[in-house]
Amino acid sequence: MLVVARSTGLHRLGGMERHTDGLLGTLRTRAGRVSLITTPLPPGAVPWPGVAVVPAGDRPGAYSRRWWREVPRRVRELAARDTPDLVISQSTAAQSAVPGLLAAGIPLVYILHGSAADTLRSLAGHYDPRSLYRRWRLARAWAWNRRVLPQVPRLVAVNRRQAQSLLRDLPLDPARLLVLENPVDPGFRPARDGAERAAARRRLGLPATGPVAGYAGRLAAGKGVDLLLAWARSRPGVTLALAGEGPLAAVAGGLAPAVRLLGRLAGEELAVFYRALDCLALPSREPEGLPLAALEAGASGVPLVAFATGGLADLAEEGSVLGVVPGDIAGLFAALDRVLADEALRRRLAAAAAARPRRSWEEWTDTLLAFALADVGESGSGRIQ
CATH class of the missing domain: 3.40.50.2000 (Glycogen Phosphorylase B;)
Structure with a gap:
């Protein structure tokens, strides 16, 4: 081959x-x-x-x-x-x-x-x-x-x-x-209970209480990471955890403790990362194929907020992703606020993602x-x- x-x-x-x-x-x-x-x-x-x-x-x-x-x-x-x-x-x-x-x-x-x-x-x-x-x-x-x-x-x-x-x-x-x-690798699964979720946060050095939103991927403006940083700066009490590397890493590192820079994670560490989150955000400015992070988050029981582009728009139509009109920054911020505040919505999104077939x-x-x-x-x- x-x-x-x-x-x-x-x-x-x-x-x-x-x-x-x-x-x-x-x-x-x-x-x-x-x-x-x-x-x-x-x-x-x-x-x-x-x-x-x-x-x-x-x-x-x-x-x-x-x-x-x-x-x-x-x-x-x-x-x-x-x-x-x-x-x-x-x-x-x-x-x-x-x-x-x-x-x-x-x-x-x-x-x-x-x-x-x-x-x-x-x-x-x-x-x-x-x-x-x-x-x-x-x-x-x-x-x-x-x-x-x-x-x-x-x-x-x-x-x-x-x-x-x-x-x-x-x-x-x-x-x-x-x-x-x-x-999707079978190692990605939801936290079994609150204790495992708390253990995941301790392992990554994340706050034990309060909402935690996450992002996994390249830390670049094209991926919309700058939008997430702006959102996190204006949301006291909310933590944004970033798993990845890229040109915006230095900016993100200067926004602690609101933003926690975890570096590039893989394997079991990445699975633990998803279990620690209340939601994941993928606000890419350009059409995405079908990001592994979106599928891994779904398999991990983590609700996803994303600009509805490419394969993410397919997932939004199915109801397994809270989709936002691409480029609507105010809509993105509102969707993140909504999903963190509404436990019933998080459960619905997680259930829809869990029901999707996987290979x-x-x-x-x-x-x-x-x-x-x-x-x-x-x-x-x-x-x-």
Whole structure:
């Protein structure tokens, strides 16, 4: 198997990187050999056993010109040398290698966590000179996607809205597209009782009493973390716990004790974090695929408040997330206040999230492989899994 991903958990960036880790961990038990094309690993990072890491680009985790230039060459080289059973790409940088893979008869599946077109649409009507270069890059990416994605044998979207957008914007055969929601590790579960919740707070150094809201992910303005900091500053008695790293970490660290900066958490520590919360907030300014944090919080019995974008809008429609109109800052603040003050609402949201079907990493990977390696005629038409 050959996997292409710009970054991984070793790059310490965010949720999609943890998704790559989960995929690699499961593939190692399903394939004789796993190779990974990714950006250079940070100093001191220890690669996974059984995964051959092939670096591309010049900076860890960065969308550099060199990354875009080198990935197709690396894919072609590895495909010619090893003839992988399947190429799994989580980066559109591999697109110019698609014709060669098709000519060689090597199966290829793209896992799409977002859409350049959807992001451009979310920016429409919000003029900001600082975003002009980014809009130009998104427009270029979308033009390239329109040329190449219809050629890709298999596409996986992580939420319904994304799949609908792809079918609307591109001449795609629905039989080549699968909606496959992200998996959830079974270690995420609700606190058994108040004592376990209190123990979780003690372990993380959080207040034993009073409401605690949380956020898990990259600490960046694009994720809306600056909005949460502004909300926490104006809510005496409320604690905001942040699990993650990023450019706003220094600002958040200066707002103690209202804001508690916990750093990057993983595994059991992250599960404990969710059990300590009264609610989680994900106010991303741009469309999200389907954040692992949203699914993990739901599995942990934690109500979620979020801007209703991408897969989060799907969850809001189902009633498992308290959705807010994207960009409505006053609405976000009011929703956070409401969910912290209303125990019955928290219970309803938690119950709706708990009722959603979930897949383990093993089940998710097996579904992906079955879809990617099946003939189009056997795959059904636009199945939702």
